[in-house]
Amino acid sequence: GSTLVVAEHEGGVIKPNSLSALAAATCLPDRDSSVSLLLAGSGPSLHQAASHAASCHPSISQVLVADSDKFKNPLAEPWAKLVHLVQQIGGYSHIISASNSFGKNVMPRVAALLDVSPITDVTAISDSHTFVRPIYAGNALCTVRYTGANPCILTVRSTSFPVPQKVDSKSNEASISQVDLSTFNEDLGKSTYISQTSQDDERPDLGNARVVVTGGRALKSAENFKLIENLSKKLAGAVGATRAAVDAGFVPNDLQVGQTGKIVAPELYMAFGVSGAIQHLAGMRDSKVIVAVNNDADAPIFQVADYGLVGDLFEVIPELLEKLPEKK
């Protein structure tokens, strides 16, 4: 079989989530499989990203570049048509993308155009057509077998497929070829990209951080939430939040951890004033070490915590800030 990885790039490099999708592609047990990576967009950063892709991992045999303004923004309509076109040319057995907001938006639409069922949010690959994905907010794991025609379309959770180690493979650089867009006829204008309001870029990315410090409703205000931010800074970590904290306006939506927010699996997850609703646990239950601080000893979060502390977070956090060693 041959696999197509639908990748995103930023600042001339492949995004970490897409490298996780590549890692998943290399998990497909097929000895003579080849991996092609699709990049799209326009301008010099696209071509920088293409050279980065060509030498970033030995498993990539080909980099396909779709150079057009139509792909400058991550709109589902042109992107789905593009992947459909590339599939018609390449006849891949698998198409893989990250299960992030881009992959979730685009890949099911691709699958519909190809008349196949996509398998989203894959956390393990058993064999070339058998996959594990969480259901019911991670309270059950479902093993599904894809029995349909090619391609088998997957989106994969980045926390389950670690980014492959940097390999110096200058010697076996993949070929870079342009996607022939002469037959690409997307009726433009049905959807238009207007803007993206990005949040604070200074913070480490929540999805990839080694430490995540999360606050819940008990923080009571945006002002108090600075305690969580200060602690995360001290630990060189990222800030997370529960749905309740986001709904209450303490922090923006992109910090929400849970079933419908971000899925994280850091080495250390510290939850302050988080009750531990199943929807929240779904987003962090795979963390290596979980710490919970809550004044309610019966809070469900303590059932998943490695270390629990029953107490007032407004006393515990300042004490932690004072006593934790400074991060180099």
Added chain:
Amino acid sequence: MKIMVAIKRVVDYAVKIRVKPDKTGVVTENVKMSMNPFCEIALEEALRMRESGFASEVVAVTMGPSQSVDTLRTGLAMGADRGIHVEFASSLYPLSVAKILKKLVQIEKPHLLILGKQAIDDDCNQTGQMTAGLLNWPQGTFASKVVLDKEKQIATVDREVDDGIETVRLNLPAVITTDLRLNQPRYATLPNIMKAKSKPIKKFTPEELNVEIKSDMEIVQVTEPPKRKAGVILSSVDELIDKLKHEANVI
């Protein structure tokens, strides 16, 4: 102008689910079932659009076994004008749901199709995108704000994406899928529950709609996730720091 909303009956969000011992699925017998929370938000948004004069009719659609009608009645009690029930004995994969929705859209000709972004049972997050693809309609997924321009037939949608909020403009007709913060759904009041009993529900089967339910996927097994080993309750911040340093080695 008409809005169609797709709603799904699922195990209630507050139920702690149990995996069946034979690993064929989760226990749904004698378990509280409710409308998928994201579908409630989708329906609420459609009702507000009707109340603001943008639309004149809201049609709620559901698929599944006969009990799905209960969920449809809840939708009618919330305020949908009428319902459509596509009866099918077993569960349907999103591709089949999308094909059925496409047929219903061709029959009803709504200007907007609104769905929840995902169902909290299978957590697929696929149906809206797939239906939009089959219809060749633009899609605004994971919506946290929708502004409609009736004159220009445009929907401006704020989308919750990984690094913030993305805004897209869609020419109608379009598909919108709803995220949590789009609105706060209303409760059905008792008088409205009574009124809903007489609202019309049209029934179809997939065959009548000429949709072939093909299955290109099978469930091999459903298992419980690995349990985390029991943790410990500590007595002080000093103890916590000591454990993190010397036992867990994470700081």
